Amino acid sequence: MNGHLDLLIPRHDIEQTVSRLAGQVSEDYRGRQLLVVGVLKGAFIFMADLVRQIEIPLEVDFVTVSSYGSGSESSRRIRVLQDMTLPVKDKDVLIVEDIVDSGYTANYVLHHARDMGAHSVALCALADKPSRRETPIEIAYLGFTVPDRFVVGYGLDFDNKFRYLPDIYAIEMPDEHA
Numbered sequence: 001m002n003g004h005l006d007l008l009i010p011r012h013d014i015e016q017t018v019s020r021l022a023g024q025v026s027e028d029y030r031g032r033q034l035l036v037v038g039v040l041k042g043a044f045i046f047m048a049d050l051v052r053q054i055e056i057p058l059e060v061d062f063v064t065v066s067s068y069g070s071g072s073e074s075s076r077r078i079r080v081l082q083d084m085t086l087p088v089k090d091k092d093v094l095i096v097e098d099i100v101d102s103g104y105t106a107n108y109v110l111h112h113a114r115d116m117g118a119h120s121v122a123l124c125a126l127a128d129k130p131s132r133r134e135t136p137i138e139i140a141y142l143g144f145t146v147p148d149r150f151v152v153g154y155g156l157d158f159d160n161k162f163r164y165l166p167d168i169y170a171i172e173m174p175d176e177h178a
């Protein structure tokens, strides 16, 4: 894949947005039993920045889920590769995603946490690509709405590449201008 990277969201905008989301979460969950669950791998950078800015006590856990193959097309098949390890029962669970695309992954994880006995379950997503939605989903805490392009960086990958980039880019595919 030799696409050109187009800067979409610079790191300064990401920092401001993460602060805003952390502020909202801190306010809404004050005095509650907050368990923050990151959906790996994509959420690892966002999650690390978010929890360091939330100003209330919390627990951290992860679930590793895969919904894509090695290419760019979404598949409806969700595979749980590694489940959460902390007890969920009666806790207020905040699921943290890097991006909501079709909505199947986030929907699955939200239902999964409810099935495990969570007191409440809500979704925090850094990015939303609503043009690709196939199943309705409520994003309680949303960073950015992004266009229908392949976005990478800040945890987001294309075929497991580009996750390490500190800014978010859109990949301009060679055939976009064909």
Ligand code: PRP
Pocket: 039, 040, 041, 042, 043, 065, 066, 067, 068, 074, 097, 098, 099, 100, 101, 102, 103, 104, 105, 106, 157
């Ligand atoms: C990506 C992304 C979300 C999901 C969104 O994960 O991190 O979890 O897809 O797509 P959906 O709304 O269509 O379900 P992916 O399965 O690519 O794994 P990754 O987090 O390891 O990149």
